[in-house]
Amino acid sequence: MIGIKFFSPIAKPNPDAPMSSSPVPFSFEAPEKRAYWSRPQADLLAELQTSPGGLTGEEAEARLKSVGANVFREEGRWSGFRIFLSQFESPLVLILVAAAAISIAVGEWKEATIITIVILASSLLSFYQEYSASLAVQKLKERIAFKVKVWRDGQMRQLAASALVPGDVIEVAAGDLIPADSVVIEATDLHVSQSALTGETYPVEKRAGEIPAETTLANRTNVLFTGSSVRSGIGRAVVVETGSATEYGTIAGHLRLEPPETDFARGIRRFGYLMTRITLIMVVVIFAGNLLLNRPLIDSLLFALAIAVGLTPELLPAIVSVTLSNGARRMADGGVIVRRLASIENLGSMNLLCTDKTGTLTEGVVRLERAEGPLGTPRADLMRLAALNARLQNGMANPLDDAIAAAATAQGIDTAAVRKVAEIPYDFLRKRLSVIVEASDATSHLLIAKGALANILDICATVQDGDEVQTLDAESRAAIESRFAAWGDEGYRVLGLAVRHFETPAERYDRDSEQDLTFAGFLLFSDPPKPGIIETLSALAKRGVGVKVITGDNRFVAAHLARSVGLKADHILTGEELARTSDEALAALAGHTDLFVEIDPNQKQRIIAALRKRGNVVGYLGDGINDAPALHEADIGISVEGAADVAQQAADMVLVDKNLDVLLDGIDNGRRTFANTLKYISTTTSANFGNMISMSVASFILPFQPLLAKQILLNNFLSDIPSLAIASDNVDEDAVIRPQSWNIAYVQRFMVVFGLISTVFDMLTFGFLILVARETAAIFQTAWFIESVITELAIVLVIRTSKPFWKSRPGRWLVLSTVAVMVLALAVPYLPGADWFGFVPLPPQVLAGLGVITLLYLLVSEIAKHWFFAHEHDRFLPNRRSRAERPVRTVRHRQ
Numbered sequence: 077m078i079g080i081k082f083f084s085p086i087a088k089p090n091p092d093a094p095m096s097s098s099p100v101p102f103s104f105e106a107p108e109k110r111a112y113w114s115r116p117q118a119d120l121l122a123e124l125q126t127s128p129g130g131l132t133g134e135e136a137e138a139r140l141k142s143v144g145a146n147v148f149r150e151e152g153r154w155s156g157f158r159i160f161l162s163q164f165e166s167p168l169v170l171i172l173v174a175a176a177a178i179s180i181a182v183g184e185w186k187e188a189t190i191i192t193i194v195i196l197a198s199s200l201l202s203f204y205q206e207y208s209a210s211l212a213v214q215k216l217k218e219r220i221a222f223k224v225k226v227w228r229d230g231q232m233r234q235l236a237a238s239a240l241v242p243g244d245v246i247e248v249a250a251g252d253l254i255p256a257d258s259v260v261i262e263a264t265d266l267h268v269s270q271s272a273l274t275g276e277t278y279p280v281e282k283r284a285g286e287i288p289a290e291t292t293l294a295n296r297t298n299v300l301f302t303g304s305s306v307r308s309g310i311g312r313a314v315v316v317e318t319g320s321a322t323e324y325g326t327i328a329g330h331l332r333l334e335p336p337e338t339d340f341a342r343g344i345r346r347f348g349y350l351m352t353r354i355t356l357i358m359v360v361v362i363f364a365g366n367l368l369l370n371r372p373l374i375d376s377l378l379f380a381l382a383i384a385v386g387l388t389p390e391l392l393p394a395i396v397s398v399t400l401s402n403g404a405r406r407m408a409d410g411g412v413i414v415r416r417l418a419s420i421e422n423l424g425s426m427n428l429l430c431t432d433k434t435g436t437l438t439e440g441v442v443r444l445e446r447a448e449g450p451l452g453t454p455r456a457d458l459m460r461l462a463a464l465n466a467r468l469q470n471g472m473a474n475p476l477d478d479a480i481a482a483a484a485t486a487q488g489i490d491t492a493a494v495r496k497v498a499e500i501p502y503d504f505l506r507k508r509l510s511v512i513v514e515a516s517d518a519t520s521h522l523l524i525a526k527g528a529l530a531n532i533l534d535i536c537a538t539v540q541d542g543d544e545v546q547t548l549d550a551e552s553r554a555a556i557e558s559r560f561a562a563w564g565d566e567g568y569r570v571l572g573l574a575v576r577h578f579e580t581p582a583e584r585y586d587r588d589s590e591q592d593l594t595f596a597g598f599l600l601f602s603d604p605p606k607p608g609i610i611e612t613l614s615a616l617a618k619r620g621v622g623v624k625v626i627t628g629d630n631r632f633v634a635a636h637l638a639r640s641v642g643l644k645a646d647h648i649l650t651g652e653e654l655a656r657t658s659d660e661a662l663a664a665l666a667g668h669t670d671l672f673v674e675i676d677p678n679q680k681q682r683i684i685a686a687l688r689k690r691g692n693v694v695g696y697l698g699d700g701i702n703d704a705p706a707l708h709e710a711d712i713g714i715s716v717e718g719a720a721d722v723a724q725q726a727a728d729m730v731l732v733d734k735n736l737d738v739l740l741d742g743i744d745n746g747r748r749t750f751a752n753t754l755k756y757i758s759t760t761t762s763a764n765f766g767n768m769i770s771m772s773v774a775s776f777i778l779p780f781q782p783l784l785a786k787q788i789l790l791n792n793f794l795s796d797i798p799s800l801a802i803a804s805d806n807v808d809e810d811a812v813i814r815p816q817s818w819n820i821a822y823v824q825r826f827m828v829v830f831g832l833i834s835t836v837f838d839m840l841t842f843g844f845l846i847l848v849a850r851e852t853a854a855i856f857q858t859a860w861f862i863e864s865v866i867t868e869l870a871i872v873l874v875i876r877t878s879k880p881f882w883k884s885r886p887g888r889w890l891v892l893s894t895v896a897v898m899v900l901a902l903a904v905p906y907l908p909g910a911d912w913f914g915f916v917p918l919p920p921q922v923l924a925g926l927g928v929i930t931l932l933y934l935l936v937s938e939i940a941k942h943w944f945f946a947h948e949h950d951r952f953l954p955n956r957r958s959r960a961e962r963p964v965r966t967v968r969h970r971q
Contacts, residue, residue, distance in 0.1 A: 111289035112259060112316050113296045120259060126243035126314060128261060130227030139241035146240040146256055146318040160203045222725055224255045244315040250308050251700075253722050254300045257322040258313035260284045264470050265309035265499045270294075270301055279307040279503065293323060305704070305722040308501030310470055346820055362772050369776070379775065379785050396753055399803040403749030411732040412742035413717070419728035422712040423695070423746035427815045428687055429616065430624045430710070431697040433634065434475070435734045437625070437641055438603040442475040444483040445568065448598040450556055453542035458597045462573055463489050465524045468496040468511045476571065479601060497521055498585040504677040504702050507531040507628070512578075512585050521578040523585070525593060528628075529560050532572030532595065539595040548595060556595070564632025567640070569601040610642045612736045619743060620814045624687075626672040626680055626706075634673045644670040651675045654682070662686040677702030684709040693815065699723050699734065714739065744812050751811040754823070755876050756802045761827045762875070763795075763868040766834025773835075774842060780853040782842075784914050787861050794901060795868045798893040805887040808877050822948065829944055830875060830937065834867070837933040844925050854916045858905050861915070863926045865901040867933055869894045874937050878945040881938060 112120060121127060131139075222237040227245040237255035240246070246258060254268070260282050267279040285298050293301075300313050302322040319325055359380045366376035397417075404414040414420060434440055447458040463484035466477035468491070484491070495514045502509035508527025515522045525532060533556065539548045546552065563570050574593035582589065613623055623643060627634050628651075635645040649657075649665060651674040657665065659682065666686040675683070680696075684706050687694045696703070696710035700723060707713030707726040715727035716734040724730055731738050774782035783791070841863055845856050873894065877884035905915040 113287055113291065113299050114289040115259075116286055117259075117261065117284065120316075121314060124243040124314060124316070126245065128245060128312075129230050130245035131241070131243050133228050136228060136239070136241050136244065139243065140239065143241060143321075144319060145238045147238050222253065222255065224252075240315055240318055242315055242318060245312060246315060247310070247312050248300070248306050249310045250306050251722065252306045253725055254302055254304045254306070256315045256319075257302055257317040257324075258300045258315045260298045260300060261312045261314055263309065263311035265501050266306065266311040267308045267501055267503075268300060268304050269307050270304035282311065307503065308470075309499075358768065358772060362775060365776055371781075375781070375785070379781055379788075398800060399749055399753045399756075402803050403745055406748075407729075407742050407745045410741035410745060411735075411738040412745070413730045413732065414728070415730060416728045419712055420746045420749050421818070422693060423729065423743055424750040425693040425815050425817045426695045426712055426743065427620055428622050428624060428692045429695045429697065429739075430626050430684060430687070430706075431736075432627050432700075433625055433629070433637055434603060434627075435699075436697060436736060437605060437609055437637060439606050440475070440603065440734065442479045442569075442601050442603045444479040445600045445602050447573075448559075448600060449541065450539045450595050450597050451541040451552065452559075455540070455542070455597050458573065459484060459487060460489050460491070461524050461575060461596060462526065462599055464491050464494060464513055465509065465511045465526045465573070467491050468494070468513065469499060469502075469509055476569075476601060480599065497581070500585060500587060500590060502527070504628075506587065506590075508535075508590070510585075510590055512589075515577065519581075521581045523576040523578065523589060523593070525574045525576075525590060526571055526599070529556075529570060529572040529598075529630075532574050532593075533557075535590045535593050536574050536595040537592045545594060559598070560630075561632050563598070563600055564630050565636055567602065567604075567633060567636040569603065569629055569633050571599045571601070573597050573599060605637065605641050606735075609736065612740060613642055615740055616736070616743075618813065619740075621743065624670065624672065626675055626683055628675055628677075629673060631671070631673040634671050638671055646670055648673055651679055654679050659686065663689040666690065667692070678705070680706035681709045693817070697731075697734075697739070698727075747812045747816055748807040750816050751807045752802055752805050754816075754818075755805065756799055758823055758826045759802075759872045759875055760799060761823065762830035763834060763871055765827050765831035766838065767864055767868065769831065769835045770838030770842075773839075778842075778846075778856075780856075782860060783857055783864075786913055787857060787915075790904075790913060791861055791865055791868075794865055794897050797897055798869055798872070798890060801887060801889040801893045802872070802876075805876065805890050806885055808879060808884055810878065825948070826944070829940065830871070833937055833940055834871070834933070837867070837929060837936075838864075840932075841926070841929055844929065845922070848925065854914060855918060855922065858915045859918055859922050859926060862901050862905075862918070863930065866898050866926075867930055869898055870930065870934055871937055874934055875941055878941070 115123070125135075223234050224237045224240065225232055225247045226235050226240065227233075227247075228235070232247070237253075240256050244256075245261070246255065248254065248266075260266070261284055263283045266282045268282050269279045280297065282297055282300060287296060287298055300311070301324060302317075303324040317323075317325075363376055363380035366379065367373070400417040400420055403420050404417060407414055407420075431437070434442070444462075447455075447462060449455040449458065462480050466480035467484070469477065496511060497514055498512040500510040500512075506527070508525050508531050510523050510525040512521050512523045525535065533548070533553060536548050538545050539552050539556070540546075560570050573596045575596050576589075576591075576593045616623060625634060625638060625643065631648050631650060635648065638645040647669050648671045649669045651672075654662065654672070654675070662682060663686040666683060667690045672679075672683055677700075680698075680703065684694055684696055688709070688711065693711045695712040695714055696706045697714045697716075698707055699716045703715070704722045704726040707715065707723060707728075712729065713727040714729050714731060715723045716731045717724075729742065731742075771782050771788075838860075841860060845859055872890075873886055874881045876886065904910060904913070905917050910916070
């Protein structure tokens with residue numbers, strides 16, 4: 077055997093070589109003006125003012141300022157200002173601004189000043205919460221930002237993809253996303269999937285060289301396009317275009333890049349439509365009614381608009397944003413980093429989790445237990461063949477090859493002197509990988525193939541048992557498959573190994589070279605169940621989350637593992653059977669299938685789609701190159717930190733550790749987040765709905781307005797302060813124990829029932845103030861203002877839980893803010909400036925009467941709450957959404 081040193085196919089740039097210098101400002105013609113793929117490499121590097129050693133940090137920084145960040149859409153430095161301006165996008169707020177302007181025009185400066193102060197105070201409160209939330213979420217996202225290996229200052233560095241500029245030199249390997257349009261400088265077995273851009277089904281090989289200028293995009297074999305992903309091999313390339321100037325960016329500029337609307341977001345939108353309709357009706361009726369009663373035009377308009385603002389939960393966007401961001405921070409503390417806030421709702425709604433078994437159900441530490449001959453006779457060189465295949469392949473790093481290499485090292489097997497001639501990279505259709513090495517006689521080549529047993533046997537013509545080579549006939553194949561099944565039943569994962577000698581070396585080796593091989597033996601791996609996994613799966617089941625295993629492993633191994641961890645394995649569907657099944661039939665079968673085994677990567681997406689068609693909210697946990705389509709298809713895509721770029725960037729959430737215990741905590745946090753959001757909507761709308769109905773009725777029967785417009789606005793502002801604390805409120809266990817989904821019908825029923833109770837006690841308050849207290853307009857308005865604020869705050873502590881309120885401990889900030897605002901409301905009539913709002917001190921008997929009415933209101937609400945939740949038990953936060961309610965999900969465009 078001729079020994080040569082084992083070398084990296086891509087040489088490291090010489091750090092002593094001169095790097096680029098930019099004596100003139102950097103400029104490079106756009107691709108439509110210059111077919112850069114047709115340029116000789118030296119000319120292209122010169123035009124980009126760079127070198128194979130990359131740019132200096134100073135040059136890169138200057139170019140970044142010139143061409144901008146490598147993103148499709150920049151948030152910009154004024155994102156905080158945009159959030160502030162968004163507080164004024166509500167039509168009701170704009171109408172109030174117009175009302176303030178009208179008040180100024182007619183000389184009502186006091187009214188205009190109060191309206192303006194309340195609007196600004198409410199907007200600043202909402203802005204502060206949303207902006208703080210956005211900063212917190214941005215810091216979390218930076219932990220899992222898309223990173224890339226780039227040469228800077230003669231050294232390899234890992235930087236955020238957004239920092240890339242034209243002229244940067246990057247290195248890519250299997251599993252990496254391509255961060256920018258780049259021209260290949262060097263490549264070894266580099267195969268790239270660019271279906272997102274060209275629609276091609278199979279990966280295409282990329283290599284250095286020049287191609288004609290007129291070459292179509294799909295055939296530019298020397299260009300790596302943004303958004304594509306490396307399936308196998310390694311390469312180095314120089315960045316030519318970034319951000320919106322890339323081919324993908326040009327297309328994306330004409331598309332909406334927003335992900336599909338979640339069920340929760342859609343519910344919020346529909347709820348907004350409902351409240352808008354109710355608000356418009358009430359504004360028109362109240363305004364017209366007051367005019368018919370010959371009340372002043374401006375006062376009637378301001379009163380009607382104030383009613384509208386009081387009815388609308390205008391802090392809802394801030395509450396949703398703060399609640400979701402708080403949830404994201406809690407989840408990050410538990411090891412779940414949220415990439416898309418809206419996905420938290422889907423996590424809380426999830427009732428099915430699909431996952432592979434390795435590292436999730438198992439320890440994820442694969443060990444090579446032993447190598448076995450084909451028919452029971454030991455083969456001495458089997459471990460060496462396996463070590464050559466594992467150590468010399470340049471494709472995807474994987475735990476099986478790591479286990480082989482570790483075992484070979486432990487046995488003292490040295491492969492450093494063997495020269496690799498070529499490689500036929502692994503792909504998910506062939507399910508095998510071949511390495512061609514120079515044989516010991518230095519005149520012939522040896523092909524060593526390793527992969528799934530069935531796929532290896534398909535390319536074998538003979539089998540070697542000891543020193544005897546015999547035809548691989550039906551009998552010997554059956555014997556091999558019998559041994560394979562027996563080991564699978566014991567829980568071993570088994571790969572096949574085969575070889576082929578080329579007496580006359582071929583000029584080129586490809587997939588056609590994988591034929592007429594000799595089956596050499598088996599490799600047996602173990603990966604035991606993860607400690608505590610049975611308890612974790614049981615906890616998921618108690619929360620209404622079922623687990624389905626989707627794996628490329630054979631049925632025997634998968635069934636053995638499933639039974640050992642407490643999962644069912646009665647109904648198994650193989651990839652071969654799935655390929656013969658229509659989408660309609662699969663939708664019927666998927667829900668009853670326990671294990672999906674021997675699955676091709678492209679079939680994972682079909683399985684997820686079939687499960688979703690049956691009304692399930694499906695989560696998918698994956699970390700491999702081939703998991704991206706399924707992650708896109710799932711309602712909630714989950715990956716892990718350190719996963720392949722293509723998987724991590726496709727996911728909605730990223731686990732710090734591939735551990736279902738971490739995900740379990742994430743599910744609980746997601747459900748708490750959803751529960752608090754729904755809590756705000758339900759309590760606020762019911763209280764506002766009752767108060768506004770009462771105020772509308774009172775405006776027609778009283779000789780004066782029950783509350784002045786400025787008093788309504790102040791009432792609304794004060795009651796909003798504790799509402800923000802709902803985002804961090806405690807949540808009852810029964811709201812966490814089952815999947816949750818948005819249900820607008822439930823919100824409507826809640827609003828009507830408790831809103832009408834509020835209205836009844838408002839009428840009782842009116843009767844007390846008119847018939848018993850016989851008070852003036854100022855005292856009436858002051859008394860009802862205090863009663864309205866206190867009852868709206870106190871009722872939150874009652875109806876925030878389905879339990880008796882004294883058995884459910886509210887959050888600390890909710891209690892503190894509620895008490896503080898109650899005290900402030902009682903003190904307002906006695907503070908300086910009270911006369912600006914038309915308040916006067918109240919007699920003691922009026923305060924006492926209000927106290928009795930408030931206690932009765934809370935008591936009746938507590939009794940009504942038990943009746944309401946008892947009748948809502950079957951409908952309250954339903955576990956599943958019907959197909960009619962669920963949004964249609966399309967493939968998401970993401971960077």
